[in-house]
Amino acid sequence: MMTENKKVFEDMPVSKALATLAVPTIISQLIAMIYNMADTFYIGSTRDPYKVAAVSLVFVLQFVLSALSNLFGVGGGSLISRLLGQKQPEKAKEVSAFCFYGSLLVAALFSLFCLLRMEPLLLLMGASGNTLGYASDYVLWVVVIGGVPTTLSMTLSHLLRSEGYAKQASLGLSIGGVLNIILDPLFMFVLLPPGNEVKGAAQATMLSNLITLCYLSFAFYRLRDKTVLSLSIKHVLPEKQYIRSIFMVGLPSALSTMLSCLASSTANRLTSSFGDIPVAAVGVVKKIDMLPMNVAMGLCQGMMPLVAYNYAAGNYQRMRAFSHAARRTGIVFALLCILLYQLFAKDLVRFFINDEETIALGAQFIRIICLSIPFIIANFHISFTLQAMGKGPQALLLSTCRQGLIYIPLLFIMKALFGLYGIICAQLIAESITTLISIIFYQKLYRRLIVEQTDSPEKTA
Numbered sequence: 001m002m003t004e005n006k007k008v009f010e011d012m013p014v015s016k017a018l019a020t021l022a023v024p025t026i027i028s029q030l031i032a033m034i035y036n037m038a039d040t041f042y043i044g045s046t047r048d049p050y051k052v053a054a055v056s057l058v059f060v061l062q063f064v065l066s067a068l069s070n071l072f073g074v075g076g077g078s079l080i081s082r083l084l085g086q087k088q089p090e091k092a093k094e095v096s097a098f099c100f101y102g103s104l105l106v107a108a109l110f111s112l113f114c115l116l117r118m119e120p121l122l123l124l125m126g127a128s129g130n131t132l133g134y135a136s137d138y139v140l141w142v143v144v145i146g147g148v149p150t151t152l153s154m155t156l157s158h159l160l161r162s163e164g165y166a167k168q169a170s171l172g173l174s175i176g177g178v179l180n181i182i183l184d185p186l187f188m189f190v191l192l193p194p195g196n197e198v199k200g201a202a203q204a205t206m207l208s209n210l211i212t213l214c215y216l217s218f219a220f221y222r223l224r225d226k227t228v229l230s231l232s233i234k235h236v237l238p239e240k241q242y243i244r245s246i247f248m249v250g251l252p253s254a255l256s257t258m259l260s261c262l263a264s265s266t267a268n269r270l271t272s273s274f275g276d277i278p279v280a281a282v283g284v285v286k287k288i289d290m291l292p293m294n295v296a297m298g299l300c301q302g303m304m305p306l307v308a309y310n311y312a313a314g315n316y317q318r319m320r321a322f323s324h325a326a327r328r329t330g331i332v333f334a335l336l337c338i339l340l341y342q343l344f345a346k347d348l349v350r351f352f353i354n355d356e357e358t359i360a361l362g363a364q365f366i367r368i369i370c371l372s373i374p375f376i377i378a379n380f381h382i383s384f385t386l387q388a389m390g391k392g393p394q395a396l397l398l399s400t401c402r403q404g405l406i407y408i409p410l411l412f413i414m415k416a417l418f419g420l421y422g423i424i425c426a427q428l429i430a431e432s433i434t435t436l437i438s439i440i441f442y443q444k445l446y447r448r449l450i451v452e453q454t455d456s457p458e459k460t461a
Contacts, residue, residue, distance in 0.1 A: 005164030009085070009309045014321040021166040022302025022326070028157070028170035029298035031177035033290045035208065038181045039201040042188055044353035049280040051198050052353055054134035056283025057125050057268055060261045061114065061143045062150075067257035068106050069151045072099035073158025074304075075250020078387050079242060080162040080229070081305040085312030089228035094238035096159050096229040099246065100152070101236050107151035115144045126269040130276060137199040146206030149213040156216040159229055162305050168219045176212030180205055248392030252399045256383065259403030266411055267423055274420050281361035282424075284352045288366055289373075292337045296377040299326050300384035307388035319389075327381045334374040341370035365424050375431035382438045386445075394445055402434040 008017050043051045076099030083092040114121065122135045142150070153176065157169035188200035220231055264286070271278050303326040310319040341348065349362035379402055386395040407430035414422030414429070 008164050009306060010313070010315075010318075014318065014325055017306060018303060018322055018325050018329075021161065021164065021305060022299050024166045024170035025161065025302040026295055026298030028173035028177070029294035029301075030291075031174045033294040035177040035180035035184075035205070038184050039205065041352055042184050043197055043201055044284070046197050047354055049277055049353070049355055049358055050130040051134050052283055052358075053276050053279040054127070054131040054198060055138055055201070056279060056286065057122065057127055057131060058135045058138045058143070059283070059286070060125060060265045060268070061139060063257055063261040063264070064110060065107065065143065065147055065150050066154060067254040067261065068110060069103055069154035069158070070257055071106070071250040071254035072103040072246065073155040073250070074253040074387060075099070075246040075248070075392075076155075077158040077162035078249045078304060078308050078390065079245050080159065081308035081388070082312035082390060084163065084228070085309040091238065091242060092163075092228045093230040094235045095242055095246065097232055097235035098238050098243065099155060099159060100231050101233070103151050103155040104148060107148045111144050111147035114139055114147070118144075124269075125265045126272040126279065128272065128276060134198040137196075138202040141199065141202035141206045146209050149206075150209040153209055153212040153216055156213070156220065158301075160216070160219065160223075161301060162308075163227055163229060164305065165219075165223065165227070166302060168223070169216070172212050172216040172219060175215055176208045179211055180208035183208060245390060245392075249387045249390055249395070250392075252383065252392055252395035253387060255396060256399035256403065259399065259408075263403050263407050263411070266408055267426075270411055270415050270423050271420065277355075277357050278361060278420060280353065280355075281349075281358045281365055284349055284358065284362045285365045285369060287352060288341070288348050289369055292334055292370075292373045292377065295333055296330055296380045299330055300380050302326075303381075304384050304388045307385055308390070311389045323381070323385050327378070330377040330381060331374055334377050337373050338370050341366050364421075368421075368424050369427055372428040372431040375428075375435040378435045379431065379438055382442045386442070391445070394441075398434075398438050398441065401437060402430070406430045406433055 008020050012020065039055055043055055076095050079095050080092045083089070083095065118136055118139055119132070122132055122139070127135050153172065157173055160166070160169035183204035184201055187204040188197045192200045192203075217231075220227075220229065223229070268279060268282065271282050303322055306322040307319050310316070310322070345363035345366045346359055348366065349359045353359070353362075379398070383395050383398055386392075386398070407426065410426045410430050411423055414426040416422075418425065
């Protein structure tokens with residue numbers, strides 16, 4: 001590891017070290033958010049709610065790609081940081097190669113599945129006769145053709161960040177985001193004939209993700225003499241205990257994303273029974289809600305290597321300081337978002353689509369959903385802290401509770417009791433309940449872990 005990066009992990013003041021890794025990560029997350037919004041913005045300019053609804057529906061499948069990258073990227077990244085804290089760089093090299101080729105394989109299999117089962121899959125997710133054709137075009141280019149480069153790009157960014165190369169990881173993702181914003185209107189309104197706006201947006205997204213992968217691969221090549229990370233096939237099989245550790249930590253992150261996909265798909269399907277306009281409104285609201293989600297994700301991803309490294313190195317005081325600093329920052333930002341969304345709800349929705357019925361519904365939806373932001377950030381923070389410490393089973397339990405055991409059943413209950421607005425309110429209630437459970441569970445677990453770690457000088461990866 002470079003001396004500069006070692007100082008970030010071990011000696012730099014907590015706030016400065018957290019900013020060093022978190023700020024570039026947050027910026028790349030925000031740029032990624034903007035380019036995801038760009039598709040909805042440009043497609044919304046056609047004033048066709050069916051096209052907006054189609055893109056909203058298939059966005060769930062992009063979350064699956066994120067889940068696959070998290071399985072190897074978050075699981076491997078956490079382990080690499082802990083191995084570096086334990087001064088085992090050769091083991092970290094093996095873990096990075098395994099994660100790269102593992103994500104390549106699972107992404108290829110998922111893309112093939114989507115190709116073979118595309119129509120029934122989209123119908124299951126809530127597509128109608130009005131949206132099926134548009135949704136199929138988007139899935140073909142973004143998930144089937146672009147699934148592998150998208151997944152590998154996110155995995156590589158996690159691996160780079162695990163050793164402290166947050167700037168390189170963030171620059172690669174940012175390049176893809178900026179390119180997508182530029183290429184969207186070119187493909188949608190210039191290169192393809194009218195009526196193919198969804199296909200054009202999808203092709204622009206696929207090409208941007210491919211270029212991102214090329215840049216990150218080049219970054220790995222340039223850092224080859226400075227990093228312990230490796231993409232060499234000869235390092236692809238680490239010891240079984242490390243493979244187990246990757247999946248124990250990566251699975252909760254992947255499962256959380258998958259359950260979010262399932263929850264979003266369930267919410268879309270339940271909402272679709274009220275018509276395509278509510279589906280379009282929910283889709284726009286979910287895009288707007290990506291701001292706090294992406295900031296929280298970037299903050300936690302920046303915190304994670306710092307917590308993992310110092311946990312493995314036995315510096316528990318510094319580990320806790322990073323965790324507390326990230327939590328405070330996240331909650332302050334959440335409160336600012338609530339204020340912004342309450343005051344400018346209609347303007348934010350109108351930015352994406354100029355359809356008055358969709359704007360009216362979307363403004364009401366966002367004012368309700370934004371109240372859940374502090375709870376979402378708190379849940380993210382606890383989950384990422386546990387993953388950084390290698391506590392996969394505990395993180396898995398919390399992830400399962402948050403989406404699977406609470407939110408999804410609550411969607412059906414709230415729809416039966418309160419109709420459309422019951423579906424919208426379900427997220428706030430579910431996140432509130434989960435936060436209460438998470439805090440109680442985490443406090444008890446953390447006190448027990450500190451006692452165990454103090455009594456046992458030996459650390460395991």
